[in-house]
Amino acid sequence: MAACVASILDKRLEDVDVDVASCSSRKVLLRKLEEKAKCKIYGFPHDAIIDGVAKSAERYCIVNVCACVFNNDPCHPDNTWHSVVCEITEDGKLSLAFDSNRNDQRTKLQQFAAMGDLFIVKGEPGELTPNETELSHRWRRRARQTSRTVS
Numbered sequence: 001m002a003a004c005v006a007s008i009l010d011k012r013l014e015d016v017d018v019d020v021a022s023c024s025s026r027k028v029l030l031r032k033l034e035e036k037a038k039c040k041i042y043g044f045p046h047d048a049i050i051d052g053v054a055k056s057a058e059r060y061c062i063v064n065v066c067a068c069v070f071n072n073d074p075c076h077p078d079n080t081w082h083s084v085v086c087e088i089t090e091d092g093k094l095s096l097a098f099d100s101n102r103n104d105q106r107t108k109l110q111q112f113a114a115m116g117d118l119f120i121v122k123g124e125p126g127e128l129t130p131n132e133t134e135l136s137h138r139w140r141r142r143a144r145q146t147s148r149t150v151s
Contacts, residue, residue, distance in 0.1 A: 001029065001083040001119075003100035004062040005037050008085060008121045030119075044118040056088050056120055060097060064116030067104065074114035081116060084109070094118075 006016040016037040023029040030041050044061075068080035085098035086109060096109045106112060 001062065002033060004083045004085045004098065005033055005039065005041070005121055007098050007100075008060050008062070009037060009039060009123050011037065039124075040122045042120045042122070044120065058120050058122070059088060060085055060121075061088055061094070062086075062119040062121065063094065063109065064118075065109070065112035066114035066116070067101065067112065069113040079113075083119075086118075 002017040003013055005011075006013045009016070016033065018029070018032040018036055020029060023032060030043070033039075034041055041062075062083050063086050064081050065084055066074050066079050067082050070076040070078040073079075082101060084096055084100075086094040087097045088094060094109055096107065099106070109115065
């Protein structure tokens with residue numbers, strides 16, 4: 001994810017990268033990335049991608065994608081997930097812009113087995129659009145509900 005944040009902010013990876021092993025959750029990882037990169041990262045629910053409502057004032061976003069599927073099940077806990085940078089078109093569609101995995105031959109977002117959450121990176125503290133605010137609040141509520149059911 002750090003490579004994606006660095007790409008969007010046009011920074012060196014060294015200026016953004018954090019020790020993932022020291023992160024006990026995705027929330028901790030995001031906060032450490034924000035602190036080191038001096039940015040704000042907003043999460044959006046997966047259905048924002050499917051519904052095509054990923055409209056944002058930002059041109060690029062980060063999408064979690066399933067790169068390797070275990071047992072032909074895109075929801076299997078042993079799947080390999082990583083992050084890619086996507087361009088957000090004016091009609092809210094997403095297209096693959098950058099994948100830090102240089103060995104991956106996929107050129108389209110739809111070639112991945114599954115897509116997870118979407119993240120908007122703001123380099124400077126700024127206001128979210130009303131659409132971004134609503135989607136980010138929905139993502140946070142869902143994340144809280146998921147953490148309660150897992151605990």
